[in-house]
Each structure stands twice: as structure tokens, then as C-alpha cells.
Amino acid sequence: MSTSPPPSPPLVRRRRMRSPSPEYKLDDEDDSYEPYIPIDQRRQAKLAKFTTPASKPRPVREEREEEVDPETEERERARKERTLLREAQEVQARKADEDARKTEAQKHEEQEEKILAAISRQKKLASGLELAKGIQYTESLRTSWRPPHFVRSRSEDENQRLREKYHIIVDGDDVPPPIESFADMKIPGPLLRHLKSKHITEPTPIQLQGLPVAFSGRDMIGIAFTGSGKTLAFCLPLIMFALEDETRLPFVRGEGPVGIILCPSRELASQTYENIIQWTTALSSTSEYPRLNSLLCMGGIAMGEQAHVLSKGVHIVVATPGRLIDMLEKRKFSLDGCRYLCMDEADRMIDLGFEDDVRNIMSFFKRQRQTLLFSATMPRKIQDFAQQSLVRPVLVNVGRAGAANLDVLQVVEYVKQEAKMVYLLECLQKTAPPVIIFSDSKNEVDDIQEYLLLKGVEAVAIHGSKTQDERQYAIKSFKSGAKDVMVASGVASKGLDFPDIQHVIIFSMPKEIEDYVHQIGRTGRSGRTGIATTFVNVxxxxxxxxxxKYLLMEAGQKVPPFLQTIEDPRAAQGGTLKGCPVCGGLGHGISSCPKLEDAQRRQMAAHRGGQDRGGGY
Known part of the structure; x- marks a missing residue:
């Protein structure tokens, strides 16, 4: 019998008791009510409580019965009313008063110092890796060369008397002693005999001091007159370093170079290369010394012709900047083991036109290098820049930087523009050929050559628009004596050596005085004398x-009457007359330097050219 479950009790709903609702009072009678304060304000209040020192209650001062001093009250009121505008006006008034007391010369000098400081803010001459990593070398490179014992035993006073004898000025720490004999410099016998055959028996002043400095591994700034033997002073140390490395372990394919010589022009690079070939060939004329391989890198020649040099290893490279960068980028050779860098005509190399190329070349070096800078004109701006870039440099200066060669007789003549061509034929009669004629204009160079050819004068022309074959032909035929006259632009004025030239004619006076110094320096070389005739007019x-005028006065030359009448506008301002630190000219300051103006004009033209191109190319 099934039984059903008992019925569940009925559900009973219960009312849930809610908590009483809070009562809000809308009146302000309840003092216990605290308003809400944001958390940021509470934090600031808490922070202020710990940081603000407790202030002491100020004592109640008794009122003074006496009256306040009116003068004190006036000063207090003036102090409160003082504003920044009034202070600025007072400072400006004091500055104007100081400027009024300064002389015109002092104002001009301060202005030029500001200009020099503005253009001197350049990065030092170093590779991009060294600048990025902040690498700085503090010690010079060490070499195995040592002066003879009797030279080392000389006192510093004796060395200084020897420098004064040859008018040598040096600057630097621990300057190596000067040596008066090539043999005492430990130069090999075959090379000494070759130099003697060229009538080079004793070192010139720049060689007398410059060679010991370079042999010692020191960085160097060499300044000397044109034709004073600077090429031998920087080529001979590189030859000796390369000879030492080749003797220790012969070079094979892909090795080298030991050093590089940079030149600003193809003609100068070709001439330097020919000199090195002569000296290295003389050195290897005996079986005692090995043959050194030299490479010429410059535009206008096929590098395939020198492939045999690259296949044997390179000891010495003579180059112009553009072609050298091209060879390095193509990895024809590397500068991993290069430790010698010389820049001939260094003021041009570091100048605006080549500075970026030089920095690019520096970036290929992997180790510290010995750096040498040589020129006849080295303005103070370039000297200061070089001092910051080199490692413990030694400055060797023979005469003032930018001064003219004292072995050149300078003749300045006033010739009207339309009479120049006719008078040129008369000037050619002063001396026997060969003669160089300089002009700044390429078109004028061609016109002069054409006129001389019509008059039966054997003349060649050289300027920047000529092809490399034409330029080489002109120089070779002129040096060999096949041509009597060479008409040239400024491209032939830097460093080219024509030892037999007795006369240089400057058909058009260059704007920059340092160009004039280089042009007249093509004569009077290696101790010889020469004549330089210059045409000037309105x-x-x-x-x-x-x-x-100042250059003639400095060299003790005759100043023509029309130049004597020209007065220096700086003389009216008083003070001392200083030369231009940019170009070395003695007749103007940096504010009116034609070289600086030309450089700024080129920069503006390049800037405008870059903007004009825009996105169209």
C-alpha cells in the first residue's frame, strides 16, 4: 500500500526590514558637516604641513611715537616703483656711455674679433668616428729615428742660437733640435749622392728644422717662402718610413700605403709624384735598398695604367682629394695601416672648397696618424684651426706667413688696360725665356696666347677649362724648353716648380694678395734670383x-709714387694696424677681406642653388 508524502507547509512571505534612510539637512545649522575636499588638494595640504616651517608668532610692536624719516620713505617708494624696463634702460645708458669713451680703433678691433670668432667655430680636423666617440690622442707617434749623440747633447740655448742664425721661429713642446747636415740626419748614401747631383748639398732653413721634426713623428705646421724646399721636407720622411717598413717585411698585393700626400691641383700632384719617383729610383739604384712603389691618384688619367702598382702593394700615394675618395670608396686600397698624412698648400686644402673632402678622407683612417701641413701662406685663422686639430704640433716658420720671397725683385707698373698687350711685348725683352704670364681670367689667358702666337712668340696656355692632356702638354713643353712662354691662370700659381724661370709677368693683379705671393714665387726659387713685373691700373x-704697398714695404722693395699716395683708412682711427687673419693681407682687416667675401658669396650661391633644385630633380 503506497503512502503519499505529507503536504509541505504553506509559504509565508515576510517583509524585509530596510535600514532607515539618511536624513539630509539643507540648512547650515549642523556644524558637524564636513565638505568634500579633492584628493589632490588634500595631498598638497599635507605636503605643505611638512615642508613649511612653523612660523613664529610675530611680536606685537609698539607703535613708535616718532615720525618716519622722509628720505627713507622716498627711497622705499622708489625701490617699489623700480621696474625691469627702467633697469634695462639704465644698463643701455651705461653701455652707450662706455661706447662713447672708446676710440674708433677699439670699436673696429672688437668688431673684427667677433667676426673671427664667428668664422672660427669649426669642428676640428678629425674623422667622423673620432668625433662621434670623442677619441682624442694625447701622445705623438713614436719612430725609430734619433738624432746623433752630439746633436742630442746640445743645450736648448745652442739650438735657439742656431735657429736665430737661419731666421727660424718654432712653437711647441719638446721641439726636436735643428740639424745642419743631411748626413747627420742619417739619410742613405744613394739619396745623398742624388741630391748632390742636383746641387742640393745643404738643407734649407725649412728642411734644417722641419726634417728632424717629421723624422721624430711629430705633427707639424710648416711655413716658408715659395721655392724654399718644402717638398723635400715632407716627402723625404715618408720615403724613409716606407723604406723601413719594406725592409722589415716586404709588401704584398693589397697592402699599404704607409702615407698619403694630398695636393689641391693635378699639376702639383703630378710634380710631387715625379719628384718622389726620382728619389725612390735613386735610393734603389743599388741592391742595398728595396724599390718603393708609388701611386698617383688624380683626375684626367686612367687608373688602369697603374694597375701593376696596386698588384705589388703601395708604399706612397700622391693624390688630389676627389680621385682619392673615389679610389677609397671603390676599395682599390685601404688606409688601415696608413700612419702619415701630409697636405701641401694646406691653407687651400682646409679652406671651404676642400674641408669636407679632407674630413671624408679622414674617416677612412683606422689608427692614429702623423699629420703635416705645409704652405707659403698660412693665415692665423688656419693656424689656429690646425693647432686644435693636431696632436702636440710643432710650428716651424721661416719668415712671416704670407710674406713675399726676398729673392724676387718686385716691379709694379701702372699700365692702362688698352695698352697692356703692347707693353707686354716690351716686358718680355727684360730677360731671356722661359717666362710665365699670369691672368685671373680664362678668356684673357686665351687672348694673350693668341696675341703672342700672332707676334711670333712660342707660347702655351693652361687654365681650368683645358683638358688634362692639354695641361700636361703645356707644362711638359714649357719645362723642356720647347716653348718660351706659358700663359696661365691661378691653377699654375700654387707649388709648381720651374727652376729656370727668371721673369714672371702678372698681367692682371689678383684680388687676394696671397695669390700674388704664390704667383711671383714661381721665380727666385732654390736660392736663385728673379724678377716679377705686375700691371695695375684704375x-x-x-x-x-x-x-x-705694405707687401713691398715689408720686403724692402721700391714703392712707386702712385702707391705711396694711397692712404690706409685704418690709420685715421688710431691704434696698431694688424693684418687680416683670413688671407694674411697687411692692408685690410677681416671686415673687408676679399677672400672672406668671396667665400660667403659662394656659400650663398650654393644655398640658393640647393633651394632652386627643390624636388624637381
Whole structure:
């Protein structure tokens, strides 16, 4: 029998008791109510409680019965009313009063110092890796060369008397002693005999001090007159370093170079290369010394012709910057083991035109290098820049930087523009050929050559628009004596050596006085004398004539009457007359330097050219 479950009890709903609702009072009678304060304000209040020192209650001062001093009250009121505008006006008034007391010369000098400081803010001459990592070398490279014992035993006073004898000025720490004999410099016998055959028996002043400095591994700035033997002073140390490395372990394919010589022009690079070939060939004329391989890198020649040099290893490279960068980028050779870098005509190499190329070349070096800078004109701006870039440099200066060669007789003549060509034929009669004629204009160079050819004068021309074959032909035929006259632009004025030239004619006076110094320096070389005839007229800027006047006075040359009448505008300002630190001219300051103006003009033209191209190319 099934039984059903008992019925569940019925559900009973219960009312849930809610908590009483809070009562809100809308009136302000309840003092216990605290308003809400944001958390940021509470934090600031808490922070202020710990940071603000407790202030002491100020004592109640008794009122003074006496009256306040009116003068004190006036000063207090003036102090409160003082504003920044009034202070600025007072400072400006004091500055104007100081400027009024300064002389015109002092104002001009301060202005030029500001200009020099502005253009001198350049990065030092180093590779991009060294600048990025902040690598700085503090010690010079060490070499195995040592002066003879009797030279080392000389006192510093004796060394200084020897320098004064040859008018050598040095600057630097621990300057190596000068040596008066090539043999005492420990130069090999075959090379000494070759130099003697070229009538080079004793070192010139720049060689007398410069060679010991370079042999010692020191960085160097060499300044000397044109034709004073600077090429031998920087080529011979590189030859000796390369000879030492080749003797220790012969070079094979892919090795080298030991050093590089940079030149600003193809003609100068070709001439330096020919000198090195002569000296290395003389050195290897006996079986005692090995043959050194030299490479010429410059535009206008096929590098395939020198492939045999690259296949044997390279000891010495003579180059122009553009072609050298091209060879390094193509990895024809590397500078991993290169430890010697010389820049001939260094003021041009470091100048605006080549500075970026030089820095690019520096980036290929992997180790510390010995750096040498040589030129006849080294303005103070370039010297200061070089001092910051080199490692414990030694400055060797023979005469003032930018001064003219004292072995050149300078003749300045006033010739009207339309009479120049006719008078040129008369000037050619002063001396026997060969003669160089300089002009700044390429078109004028061609016109002069054409006129001389019509008059039966054997003449060749050289300027930047000529092909490399034409330029080489002109120089070779002129040096060999096949041509009597060479008409040239400024491309032939830097460093080219023509030892037999007795006469240089400057058909148009260059604007920059340092170009004039280089042009007249093509004569009077290696101790010989020469004549330089310069044509000037109303087209020549007065500032250039003033530079020329001071240069003639410095060299003890005759100053023509029309130059004597030109007065220096700086003389009226009083003070001392200083030369230009940019170009070395004595007749103007940096504010009116034609070289600086030309550089700024080129920069503006390049900047405008970059903007004009825009996105169209």
C-alpha cells in the first residue's frame, strides 16, 4: 500500500526590514558637516604641513611715537616703483656711455674679433668616428729615428742660437733640435749622392728644422717662402718610413700605403709624384735598398695604367682629394695601416672648397696618424684651426706667413688696360725665356696666347677649362724648353716648380694678395734670383693696391709714387694696424677681406642653388 508524502507547509512571505534612510539637512545649522575636499588638494595640504616651517608668532610692536624719516620713505617708494624696463634702460645708458669713451680703433678691433670668432667655430680636423666617440690622442707617434749623440747633447740655448742664425721661429713642446747636415740626419748614401747631383748639398732653413721634426713623428705646421724646399721636407720622411717598413717585411698585393700626400691641383700632384719617383729610383739604384712603389691618384688619367702598382702593394700615394675618395670608396686600397698624412698648400686644402673632402678622407683612417701641413701662406685663422686639430704640433716658420720671397725683385707698373698687350711685348725683352704670364681670367689667358702666337712668340696656355692632356702638354713643353712662354691662370700659381724661370709677368693683379705671393714665387726659387713685373691700373681695387704697398714695404722693395699716395683708412682711427687673419693681407682687416667675401658669396650661391633644385630633380 503506497503512502503519499505529507503536504509541505504553506509559504509565508515576510517583509524585509530596510535600514532607515539618511536624513539630509539643507540648512547650515549642523556644524558637524564636513565638505568634500579633492584628493589632490588634500595631498598638497599635507605636503605643505611638512615642508613649511612653523612660523613664529610675530611680536606685537609698539607703535613708535616718532615720525618716519622722509628720505627713507622716498627711497622705499622708489625701490617699489623700480621696474625691469627702467633697469634695462639704465644698463643701455651705461653701455652707450662706455661706447662713447672708446676710440674708433677699439670699436673696429672688437668688431673684427667677433667676426673671427664667428668664422672660427669649426669642428676640428678629425674623422667622423673620432668625433662621434670623442677619441682624442694625447701622445705623438713614436719612430725609430734619433738624432746623433752630439746633436742630442746640445743645450736648448745652442739650438735657439742656431735657429736665430737661419731666421727660424718654432712653437711647441719638446721641439726636436735643428740639424745642419743631411748626413747627420742619417739619410742613405744613394739619396745623398742624388741630391748632390742636383746641387742640393745643404738643407734649407725649412728642411734644417722641419726634417728632424717629421723624422721624430711629430705633427707639424710648416711655413716658408715659395721655392724654399718644402717638398723635400715632407716627402723625404715618408720615403724613409716606407723604406723601413719594406725592409722589415716586404709588401704584398693589397697592402699599404704607409702615407698619403694630398695636393689641391693635378699639376702639383703630378710634380710631387715625379719628384718622389726620382728619389725612390735613386735610393734603389743599388741592391742595398728595396724599390718603393708609388701611386698617383688624380683626375684626367686612367687608373688602369697603374694597375701593376696596386698588384705589388703601395708604399706612397700622391693624390688630389676627389680621385682619392673615389679610389677609397671603390676599395682599390685601404688606409688601415696608413700612419702619415701630409697636405701641401694646406691653407687651400682646409679652406671651404676642400674641408669636407679632407674630413671624408679622414674617416677612412683606422689608427692614429702623423699629420703635416705645409704652405707659403698660412693665415692665423688656419693656424689656429690646425693647432686644435693636431696632436702636440710643432710650428716651424721661416719668415712671416704670407710674406713675399726676398729673392724676387718686385716691379709694379701702372699700365692702362688698352695698352697692356703692347707693353707686354716690351716686358718680355727684360730677360731671356722661359717666362710665365699670369691672368685671373680664362678668356684673357686665351687672348694673350693668341696675341703672342700672332707676334711670333712660342707660347702655351693652361687654365681650368683645358683638358688634362692639354695641361700636361703645356707644362711638359714649357719645362723642356720647347716653348718660351706659358700663359696661365691661378691653377699654375700654387707649388709648381720651374727652376729656370727668371721673369714672371702678372698681367692682371689678383684680388687676394696671397695669390700674388704664390704667383711671383714661381721665380727666385732654390736660392736663385728673379724678377716679377705686375700691371695695375684704375681697374685694380684700392684695397688690393694697399695690400701690395705694405707687401713691398715689408720686403724692402721700391714703392712707386702712385702707391705711396694711397692712404690706409685704418690709420685715421688710431691704434696698431694688424693684418687680416683670413688671407694674411697687411692692408685690410677681416671686415673687408676679399677672400672672406668671396667665400660667403659662394656659400650663398650654393644655398640658393640647393633651394632652386627643390624636388624637381
Amino acid at each position: 681697374n685694380t681695387p684700392e684695397q688690393t693696391l694697399l695690400d701690395l
